Amino acid sequence: MPFGVPFGVYVHIPFCASRCDYCDFATWTDRDHLIDDYVSACVTDLARRRASGLPIATSVFFGGGTPSLLAAEQLTRILDAIERADGAEVTVECNPDSVDAAKLGAYRRAGVDRLSFGVQSMVPHVLASLGRTHDPANVRRAVDLARDAGFARVSVDLIYGTPGESPDDWQRSLDGALALGVDHVSAYALTVEPATALGRQVAAGAPAPDDDLQADAYLRADTVFAAAGLDWYEISNWARPGEACRHNELYWTGGQYVGIGCAAHGHTGGRRWWNVRTPERYIAAISGDTPAVAGSEVLDPEMRAEENFSLALRMRTGAVAGARSAAVVSELAEQGLLERGRLEGDGERIVLTRRGRLLASDLTARLLLAGAASPDSAPAPGHPPSLALGTIEC
């Protein structure tokens, strides 16, 4: 099929071998007996959606949880149930510990073209603080296996600012990640969520991540990645030209996607919706032919404009700030927090600087209060803007 209007399919695999201390996603470590039924439910869900007119997917993303925990044929059964455009991007999140040559070969043959490894850190004591089980040496092995299986697109996830992680530790992780030869990195500040092991530890008095150290770590990462040819394209994502994750770009550009599996979110026809949270309830809903969707919301035009603006501002392509906010834009530009670009419509394109990116939430709130979210502040839904932005230096 030809590559048409972008449309994504997110498949949530809620199973993990062990739970990381910081994780508050919908994942379970004790439900492996459900995997077969769960895979079948996903396939049924997809079949029903296809029957009622699911658009052809231009991107598919298996996230979790640990999608690589599934047997290869289980994952490919789901992928086969998704009608994809030619050249569709298909990503699978992998744990470096749970991949082998056979599994990766099967993925590749089924149409997976991109792997994202949860690496987090290359330093054992940091990994231990995060409650991660893998050995950094496994990461090298996993990436080599991926290359051998024919994967050209490999990404790694990193976490910075873990209490106890020194600047040198972080530098080792950055160097280690780049030494893998990857063309895409996501790096996230460790965030303490209350309903996690980490959240309970911090509540009990364990040290919390330090904002200033995390800011230092972010700036260091940005410098190191840029020097290696990986430029930021979203606050927490860096890639070589052309290697940005197209599926994730859908999220930041107001694009359309469906969520398959428990706790998965979708955005279709102007509606944001989400499925029931547990795998049991998802399986029960699908096999009972009752809605797996647990809730939804429709945004009014103003809320949608604000959402589009705040998502766009996370990206290097920036957002268009309406003329009303010009004074605040000037003030923030003077403080070196954003760059002003070309005039567009009733406003101007603005892009966060490095310092500004670290303050994105504050600046977004400030700009929205100043009325920056004019209706034309975002690119047309579903069309990821080009990364080539000659007028803006970031």
Added chain:
Amino acid sequence: MGTGTDTRISDNGRIVTSLDRIRCLSIIAHIDHGKSTLADRLLEMTGAVDPRDMRAQYLDTMDLERERGITIKAQNVRLEWNGYIVNLIDTPGHVDFGYEVSRSLAACEGVVLLVDASQGIEAQTLANCYLAMESDLTIVAALNKIDLPAAEPDKRAQEIERVLGIPAGDVLRISAKTGAGVRELLDAIVDRIPAPKGDPDAPLQALMFDSIYDAYRGVVSSVRVFNGVLRSGARLRYVNAQRDHDAEEIGVRLPVLTPVATLGPGEVGYLIAGIKDVGEAKVGETVTDAARRAEALAGYREPKPMVFCGLYPVEGDEYADLREALERLRLNDSSFTYEPETSGALGFGFRCGFLGLLHMEIVRERLEREYNLSLVASSPNVEYRLQLTDGSTEVVDNPSSMPTPQQIEAIEEPYVRTTILTPTEFVGTLMELSQQRRGEMEKMEYLSEDRVELVYVLPLAEIVLDFFDQMKSRTRGYASLDYEPVGYRRSDLVKVDVLLNATPVDAFSAIVHRDRAYEYGKKMTSKLRQLIPRQLFDVPIQAAIGGRIIARETVKAKRKDVLAKCYGGDISRKRKLLERQKEGKKKMKQIGRVEVPQEAFVAALRLDE
């Protein structure tokens, strides 16, 4: 001339109670020395309250009074003992209400001095006793709580003899709790306290010693008749207020309110005259006949606020509720003042004046409790008199209205004579405290081998700041304090401003002695550094006298405020977080370029408490 129950009700204006069968008295006692318990026993033993209806602290009607164990409003009750009418006039139990106490005493011929037999006499009790002696009242002294193992009645009786000249042998020993000695006390009241004097045929002179506001009946005043006859339905003249009112109802408290036709000399009762505001029926007022006027009784004065602070609602939208609560509370307490005030830090509120620190606490607590408000108070201060360089004078009760140092020639502040009674072991620490707080010693005297009276003259501002709390904590609550104003004195005072990014924050300006300015500045800047959220830029917090900076802290610029992950499932959540952040920003107080949540200011002021 009737006796027994017949004497209770006056009949058609005919005086049926002879003066020599009446006694009017107050009980003077320190907090916790058992005054309310004694009142309860008296009510029981005289048959005024049926044992089935009895409850503890019967006469203390406000929740606050029962909780704090103090009397805020003066109550009175008419008892009967062996054919005598005993008018018991309760007095407010705190230093702030000295004037009210003096008016209650003016309605009496005698007092019962009630002293805890283990604690001994306390400063404020002593002050009130001196007040009673100056008014030539007869004192019947009684040691209470003799049933407790720690009681030392002999030693305490000696103390009383020493400081008041009452022979130790005349001091009664009672237990209000068990009732032991209470009959003897009633007999002593009748025997020792003189009967009132008065002329029923003279023009009416009645002293108003309390007024409360009742939602149904309006103002209910307590009065003691000195001369003439107060008649129900009469046209009355309120001499000091210069207003006429009709006596809609008069009566006596038995303690149940019981209407009567007349109240004659020596009688104590209540008066309802269709008044809606206690400000028109003030303590100390003289009531006379509109048609046949008498002179005002001596001793009236307007209560004057001495301590001031700003009161603000924690939630800005409660401003209207606060105003309404103040209006209603003032119906019941005309001794506090309020006027609208706007603060850059705290928004819209009121500048309030109080008789003293406890009065301030009580008003605030009643506002919060009875009107369900959440309030924040700026630091309390006193009233200053300024001589300006241009030769004019000015009175300032709010630091933010203080002129610049260059305009001020001299500042005077109110001083008080402070009497402290303390166990001897705390004398050293109290002397140290008094000296730190700019006190000058006037007197030190041993009341007994283990108790000492210290008299210092010191600035009221120091008492208001933290002297009282310091004294209590340094003496584990064993020392007691009383003070009386002794006028204004010149002091080396400065106004310390607190600046946020070079903009003054009005709520934290304070007038302090020059020697303590740095300490105050340091304390406030470091406190605020912890409470002011980081901004997009460095924010200096400075304390300054005029243009001179005396302390400085910096809130470093915020460097990170970003949601790390934002994928499909995070978008709705992120939008809600942003919504909240936007709402939060809207509510921020803007001090120059700095955004501060009101909670930070509230916390800074609360930490002071």
